[in-house]
Amino acid sequence: MEDSELVRISQGSLAIMNPTTPEKVLAAGRASGLRKGSRVVEVGCGNGTILALWGREYGISGVGIEVREDACRRAEEAFRASGLGDRIAVRCMDAREYVPDEPFDCAAAIGASHIRGGFAATLDALLGMVSDEGRIVIGDRCWRSDRAPPEFAREWPDVLTEYETLGTVREAGLDVAAVIRASRDDWDRYESGIWRSVLSWLGDHPDHPERDFMIDYLHRLQDEYFGYGREHMGWAMYVLVPGFW
Template identity: 35%
Template sequence: MDLPRAFTIRESGHRVHNPFTEENLATLGRALRLAPGTRILDLACGSGELLCTWARDHGVAGTGVDISTVFLAAAGARAAELGVADRVGFVHGDASGHVAPEPVDLAACVGATWIGGGVAGTVGLLERSVRPGGLLLIGEPYWRREPPDLKTVEACGATARDDFLALPELLGHFGELGWDVVEMVLADQQGWDRYVAAQWLSIRRWLDENPDDEHAGEMRAELTTGPVSYVRYQREYLGWGVFALMKR
């Protein structure tokens, strides 16, 4: 049970595995007014940057769950580096079936709503772990501009236009599910650049070091076509944000 190797190759240089910059993540932590001792569950936590930096900056504690052994190793190292290993821990497992043994103050899934089959299912999954009056965090793409055709949709990682919503539709959807949107921090194009463009250098360096690897052809094709596709489609049409929710 692990992520596809191509994913960990392209994001090997990342601490945050989505279009959020480290500054965005810090802004979100401050915006949520986290009290020391806040208990967090982070599903599909990646390399654990949210838990580790918020433990350092706000005194929170919590658990991250992820399927990637590579990212979890990085998360453990980051916790040790920041001196918070006594407050945060990481579990290798399928986040789609994970429920906290005791209710937490904040349950998060930042950029991986596929674990619940979409936004509604992920909200339902997180709700099983959060205490009454607690917070949910959902990180999700949305359409910045209406995609003109299926080619644009597919270049943005979707199979149909309805896979993502426009921002007003997304916020309305949270309300339809019975949740108030109480905060949000949105990525910008610089955040997208730092997430996607940073992958190109990781891929190129990996290719130079592993020219005969079985994944070399796949990664070379991605590096050849990816930059132009990104600036033509994803950078222009796709937004991304993290939304804080409280049950009505």
């Protein structure tokens, strides 16, 4: 099964496709200084929920970049339903090919670091999209400590500890203005949403040729989460600002 279809089945119905909440998303926007007139780009915007939240609460304008056509349609619907269709648009394309016409005030990648292959590459790409005074918000996985079991850590070679994340941020000439972490309840809610989506799909597709693959996929996700993930894997949004040195 193609990755885009797998994401559509497992996460397409989730309002926020990450282990966080609307309140925490708004907190990240507030820490970023978003306000009326701020121009924001979100790489890998999914179904548009985050931009819609920021648009309603802070009056931003901007653009979401998303490669999956089904997600692009949902994002457009979300912006129209929120009365933001004239201020926030969707570009349905590979985010690696996006070049802005002018710098943004804020660039975000919430759970989308995989597009560039990790935190450092994502940070570098977002820096190229903002003005000299621009803010960056990255939501990404992190190790809760440097003691994750090797057999689990090898499955996630691009994940950093938070101390490594801090070093990467400073090397880029930035400071961390805020960190907004996922709680274990956030993780449970997010993972459970994925499991329910897959189970619903299995119930609706008893004769699908990919049924055995999806059963195995569900069980692998649960094995990973209960065996290692809940204890060792974290997730957080980092609000980054230009450094003062």
